[in-house]
Amino acid sequence: MKMNLEDRLKENPELKKQFDVLDAYIGELGTPEGSLINVLHRAQEIFGYLPDEVLEFVSSRLNVPRSTVYGVVTFYHFFSRVPKGRHTVTVCLGTACYVRGGNAVYEKVMRTLGIKAGETTRDGRFSLDLVRCVGACGLAPVVVIDKDTYGRSTPEKVAMLLNKYA
Amino acid sequence: METRMLNVKINGRDYQVPDGTTILKAAREYAKIDVPTLCYLEGISEEGACAICVVEVKGARNLQRACVVKVTEGMEVWTNTSRVREARKLNVELLLANHPKDCLTCERSQNCDLRELASELGVREVEFPRTRTEWLPIDNTSLSLVRDPNKCVLCRRCVNVCAKVQSVYAIDIMGRGSNSTVSTFLDEGLGNVECVNCGQCLLVCPTGAITERSEIPDVWKALGDPDKVVVVETAPAVRVAIGEEFGMPDGTQATGKMAAALRSLGFDKVFDTDFSADLTIMEEGFELIGRIKNGGVLPLITSCSPGWIKFAETFFPKVLDHVSTCKSPQQMFGTVTKTYWAEKMGIDPRKIVVVSVMPCTAKKFEKERPEMKTAFHYWQEKLGLKDEEAFKDVDCVLTTREAARMIREAGIDFANLPDEDFDKPLGESTGAAVIFGATGGVMEAALRTAYEVLTKKSLAKLDFEDVRGLEGIKTADVDIDGMILKVAVANGLGNARVLMEQVQKGESPYHFIEIMCCPGGCLGGGGQPISDNPDIKKRRAEAIYREDAGKPIRKSHENPEITEIYKDFLGEPNSEKAHHLLHTEYCDRSCK
Known part of the structure; x- marks a missing residue:
């Protein structure tokens, strides 16, 4: 009980x-x-x-x-039913990011962290979210980690970006 | 103030409708044109969720949902253009894309609104492929109801009935978009939340997404077992509704045919819950008299309706001492059968199977309550029974619909059966017991007995008209030889909540309150035949009061079998033995 x-x-x-x-x-x-x-x-x-x-x-x-x-x-997508990690990785899959390869970036992040959007890594370090446009289409594809925005991201850059956040 | 009349043209003809009328109402009531609907339920579910009722309105770019858009002055409406027909068809096809195509074996195959709509609108193929990759899990947590979310079309009728009529709010739409489902708090399932098992959701479901937990296989098994003595009891409201299942006119009193059909099914004894309804009146009537005379807790509230009981335990646990300790007639019947009758007949109570036919889904939950094993405790010492050998007072509960299904399965021509009587002694009953099936009936039956017991005079007029009828809350001041008894009757839990809030605040002005969970009382129960007649409750109620009027005995205390059971077995009403066997207790089920 x-x-x-x-x-x-x-x-x-x-x-x-x-x-x-x-x-x-x-x-x-x-x-x-x-x-x-x-x-x-x-x-x-x-x-x-x-x-x-x-x-x-x-x-x-x-x-x-x-x-x-x-x-x-x-x-509401905003509300989370699972504990959030120390850092939140948000991958944009809005139109501009999507056509410039955002999906490949998203897949790389998923593989690296071993979680899907809406989930948190077991060590509590990262949560992963998907959004449709963060209003920075000129920088597509965009990844946002906590309050930092990273433009022109590629699957190759993912590991380097994640390493900055302990 | 006079309502303004508006001019509206529907399909080229002119009509005048009052300001505030929806296009749907204008079409159906004034123009006599049917606009098909699926999610719409007048006064309860008017959300425009399904978009089947679309019509063309001159000047509007998009098709309009007739159930929510109101007529404006000079509006021109077209209900039968090719654009409208195509859109309705398309919307039904979209609903069918993910719908299981098991209509042949679906419980609702004969009365499914979705299937009917697809047929009426001429949907012959579904262009859209299934998008859900897997089947959603079936909610099997409830003892009364089963939900299959795969068959759900998200019309919200169930959500609205649960919230607006019953004020229970057990279910809502969870998630969003194509992932939406009707579910409970934390998806815990109906059996683990506030749900009171009333089954009103089932009655309004347009598809087979909500059904009762069927006990038909258990009953067939018992009937086929030569070692068992299988006894059936039928609730008052069943006899005025079961005929509908066999094409008889609404409001048919099918008491004699029902008894005959059940006997043909193979039940060893066909008894009547009406007998224990009379017994309930004796116990509850004397409880009321006792509380009035001895300054007990008032108002006293009736306890026949298991949906209401779970509602009280969930939402009003602090005032449960107002609720009568009497078991419901179903449970009294089970106990009496396995004690008094077993003893009288010399039958081993372990061999008796009590099956009840009820207008109710909550009765399935009630019979499983752990405290409802009184007959076992009565026999435990006498027969030296071990705890593992415990048996329930009532073994199986069939809804009116399930009983009808068994009768059909057995090939019995119900409508043409000659009438038969119930068996004795537990088949004898009075008019007072019959009216238990309608809202206000328990009150009226109790008043007939309480008046005569208190005043020792004979009642001149047995009909208490003030407590009859389908209004949500009825009140009356009853003059009992100078003492004014203030009574109230509520049907539907939203109405019960109003009276209970008064009780909780200590502001209830009443001595005695009858509460029935379902709108209309048991005749509108969640186990009754699914009807599309908006006046169905009225028809069933008329049949109930006709049945009462035609009974030779109409007061519970005059039932000769009741006199006998007290003389031979129970002693006095509310005696220690009666308390032990026929009364119960309640528990706090509040979630907070």
Whole structure:
């Protein structure tokens, strides 16, 4: 049986702190109606992703059905149900990047890290995302790692780029 | 204020419709032109999700969805142009691309909206290849319902019924685009979430994506076993609906034919849940009287409906002490059969198989509740039974539809059977028991008994009209010799929620509340025949009240078999023995 959240928080002060921050954020919202997406955004900032217990907490705190919360989380690409790695690699496959070989870059990143888009490496170092255009088409194909943008990338350059991030 | 009338031209003819009318309504009700729909369900599911109802509107570049677009002054609508016909066909073909082509063996082969639509629109081939590379897993987690997402067309009817009518919100659309599915929180499956097993989703599903968990094979097996004594009980609402499955007019009272058909199937005894409905009234009526006299927790709330019980346990666990401790009639019947009747007949209770025919899918869940093994505990010491030998009070639950399927399978000509009676003693019942099948019926039956017990006078008029009818919440003040009893009746869990919030806040003004999970009560249950008649609940209710009016005895406490079971076996209503056998307890199932 799953341990009840209250008991888990007693054992884990770090986790409790995170829930307190989220609780305070929800408390500051004047009207919780219609604030589900905002709250989920904030929760993802705090926890790094959206684990089951956070979804349960948001549902009960906002008085929104659990199925509705899960529906929203699975609808938006932005929300992650798995812990994010220390670094996020984002490969662009928008039209410009795609025609200039973005797909080969993406495949190389997948092979190198051993994960698909939406997943995180087992050592927690990298998460991989796909996007359709980052607005830097002149630099296509583009790879973004954390906040750094790398243009004219090639499969050959992938290993070198990844090595910069520990 | 008078509603403005708008001029609209449909297929070249002029009509006047009130402001706010959708094109669909204008076409169907005013122009008498059918516009095909799939996802539309009046008042419940009006989202324009399926795009089958498209029509051409002069001046609009795109085709418009008739179910959501409202008529504007001077609008010109065309419902039957080649562009419209082609678009509808195309949309059906797209739905069929990923749909399993197992229509021959599908449970809904005879009443599938999608198949009918494809046929009506003249879809003869599907141009599009299947895009899903694998079959989606079937949700088998529920004891009552099975979901096959492969047959789902994402119309959202089930989602809307669950949310808007029942206020349960067990399911929603998860994911997006071509990966969307109807699923539960964390995809845990219906059996692991808030779902109360009511089956309203099944009734509105246009395809075979939601079906009951069938127990037909178990029942055939029991019927074929010469060592078993197989007993069947039928719920009140089944007799006024089962005829529909055999082409009889809506609202046919098929009680006698149903008893005959079940006997032909090979059941050793054909008994009636109505008997235990009368027993429920005795127990619950005396519980109410006791709580009023002794200052117990009020309002008392009925406990016959297992969907409602799971709803209360999930959403209102703090006020479960308001819920009557009486088991439902189905469970009382199982217990009484395997104790009282077994003893009376000298039959080993382990040999008895109790099958109930119910208008309900939640009853399948109810019979599996671990506490529903009272007869086993009754016999355990007497027969020296080990824990592993535990048996359930009720072994199998068939929906009305499943019972009809078995009758068809056996080649029984239901509609032309001569009427037969139930067997005795557990087949004797009163009009008060019959009306359990309609919303307000348990209340009315309880009032008939409570009045006469409390006042020791005979009721002049048995019909309590105020609690009849299909409105969501009904209330009445009943004068019991100067004492005003305030009562309320809710059907559909969205309505139940309204009354329960009052109870939870301590603001409920009532003494006694009847709650039925399904809209209309059991006659609208998730186990009933799937009907396209919008007035079907009314027809079934009329049949129920006709059945009551035609009964020689109409008050539960006057049922001679009930008098006998108390005299010979139970003692008094609410006696210690009755409590032990016929009452139960509830648990907190809140997810939070």
